[in-house]
Amino acid sequence: MNTIKNKQDPKAQSFALKDCALIAISTHRRAKTLKEFRDHIGSLDLDSLYYHFWANLLLPQFEEREYINDFAGWARHGLADTKLAEQLAVLDPTSFNDMEELRYHLLEYIDDRLEESEYLQWARASKQFEFTRAQIVVFDTHTRISKPQEMSNLIPQMSVSSIFYHFIDARRRAPDKMDDFCRWLTFFGETHRHLIDQLSGIDPYFSNLVELRRQVATAFQNHFAEQVS
């Protein structure tokens, strides 16, 4: 559970709405076999790991993804290894302390699978995995929100990239992995404790950004409707 500060910080009461844009950059790394894949993951920059777990939310996709992250998707559709795909798909980046720990668990699954299957030591994938990274440009929308109630109307109007920045990317920036909405609400003491709990319960890993925006907006709207009644 998130720690709630009781003391109000007057300077922090205004929420600065930011937005971001991501751009994909090739790392020039490619893997055609599981062994190559493993070696690249072992030495890959962390921003590339981040890209393949999260940034795909901002990229073209069609309906629900069968496997949540790009690595699991390649294990299934490139290598045709359902077992490894399931194991990699279950890795939830929000449950690790940092991306290094996530990398460690990725490598454990891959090493185990390489040890188990002689076939996977030489099998070539039907398509190679392209390791990509992203640059993120963050900019200020100059919108400031002073009262949490205002969020109810504002969130449905936010761009999905703004939701990405404040609800997903925030967890990478903050040591305590708290999203920006929850962090801001803590400045109001215990007043919005229930809302903080509601927001903390939203799992961003299984939603697209449009759905995530709807869930966050609904949490704010329900909370303030209850307060009025």
Added chain:
Amino acid sequence: MTAMLDCYAAVTGEDVIRHLQQLAEPLKGKSVVHVNSTRVGGGVAEILEKLVPLARELGLDTRWEVISGDSEFYQCTKSFHNSIQGDRITIPETLLNHFLEVNEQNANHLRNVLEEADFVFIHDPQPVALLKFCSKRKGKWIWRCHIDASHPYRGTWRFLDRYIRDYDASIFSLSQFVQLLPHPAYIIPPSIDPLSDKNVDLPQDELEAVRTRFELNPEAPLITQISRFDRFKDPIGVIKAYKLAKQYIPNLQLVLAGGTATDDPEGEVVFNEVAVAAGDDPNIKLLQLPPDAHRTINALQRLSDIVLQKSTKEGFGLTVTEALWKGKPVIGGDTGGIRLQVINFHTGFLVNTPEGAALRIRYLFNQKQKMQEMGIKSKEFVRENFLLTRQLREHLTLMVSLQHGAGDRIELG
């Protein structure tokens, strides 16, 4: 918001336009020059025709320059194009030297504009050597590759690499196309403009006029491929697929319509080969359309039941995007950017052979409900991912990123 931005907001939503305005804020007043080799015809010209005015609306001082060349120059650049896509073509030294001379002549003409610009986007190989002749350039130069460069013929790539490697960045449509270069290689798929003549909604009487003009039977099913007469587009494979499908759909009609680009000297030769393959079948219409026949192409796509793009190599395949935007299922070659757009059973089918295309044609004409569902999904898919506003957003992001260095996170303001 200006009238133009209002029009885009009506299609994309106001949040998308607001996002562009905010991202463009730090670039206001910057001079941006795009350079390619043709003003009309082909996907690059179509993108620039709309991308440039939209960037201006956002406050960027953007212009579009076109280099000129003679037939020898275009013969050389067409060989570049084909060999980047994998053909093993050894280009004679004399042609390569002529290519450089033409680039130098164009650099002499454009030098002031190019050297003063804050950002220069050079599209495809034709103008790639301009940079070599602009030694006092002060801005960032970006080479934009619109071609499937996943397996280039190494001889050609080695020659081009000498010029490309001096750029500050390059852009490829897909990560599979990226070649090893000593600068950042950005991945930006291209896009279509929903407000252009090629894609805007058309009144029914205009559709009927096109149908009458090309003697198309309104009662008979129609399949269409719109693309240059180029072997990589496999027009002969399309005719073969049509003939196979026609055994089951006797009144099937096929339109093969190609625009002409001034930088494509092979078009006429391939057209003649296609005409021989079509024979005297009255239900096959081969149309050579002028490069500005955008509304005619738009109408042909809208009149079609299914659109084909049976390419064996494809940079991105904007004709696929256009067809999807019009709510048509697409049967496309399993290659390049078509894979990013055609999703089996959702927006169409990927195929590898004329036989595969024929099977899917038969399937769709037997599953009319499925065809309709695919159409609805296809349009939304393009709205979310492949409209001009998305491409411009990525260009703006790239420019901001180049201005601020190589870090993975850039905080503005």
